[in-house]
Amino acid sequence: QVQLVESGGGSVQSRGSLTLSCVVSGFIGTDFCMGWFRQSLPKKREFVACVDSDGEKRYADIVEGRFTIFQNAVKSTLTLQMNSLEPGDAAMYFCALDTSPGVCSRSESYYTHWGQGTQVTVSS
Numbered sequence: 001q002v003q004l005v006e007s008g009g010g011s012v013q014s015r016g017s018l019t020l021s022c023v024v025s026g027f028i029g030t031d032f033c034m035g036w037f038r039q040s041l042p043k044k045r046e047f048v049a050c051v052d053s054d055g056e057k058r059y060a061d062i063v064e065g066r067f068t069i070f071q072n073a074v075k076s077t078l079t080l081q082m083n084s085l086e087p088g089d090a091a092m093y094f095c096a097l098d099t100s101p102g103v104c105s106r107s108e109s110y111y112t113h114w115g116q117g118t119q120v121t122v123s124s
Helices: none
Strands: 003-007 010-013 018-025 033-039 046-051 057-059 067-071 077-082 091-098 118-123
Touching: 003 091, 018 033, 018 091, 018 118, 033 067, 033 077, 046 067, 046 077, 057 067
Parallel strands: 010 118
Antiparallel strands: 003 018, 018 077, 033 046, 033 091, 046 057, 067 077, 091 118
16 A cells, blocks of 8 residues: 655744655555645645656746755655745645656646645744
């Protein structure tokens, strides 16, 4: 059974940093994508960043230059380094797995497995 477990959320002041992690278990694959999405109710869940098996990364415009996504060597852990956080970044952050090959997608519809989320709060 595939499981994704996020950690690292918390409260931080504006312009602070946080590092989110997502550990993947129960999945064996060589060509897949992983991504981070976030949701701040009542807004829809939105794309943050993703990385494919070749290491190609994509970012939402609003986080470009502030957030960095990367995986460990065996691709079992996905990390999101978030710097210069703003109140608008406050949300529940979700890790997701897309088991199909190719370039990672900004659309959540391609992702078949999701974690439970980790909450990020940013105070001004």
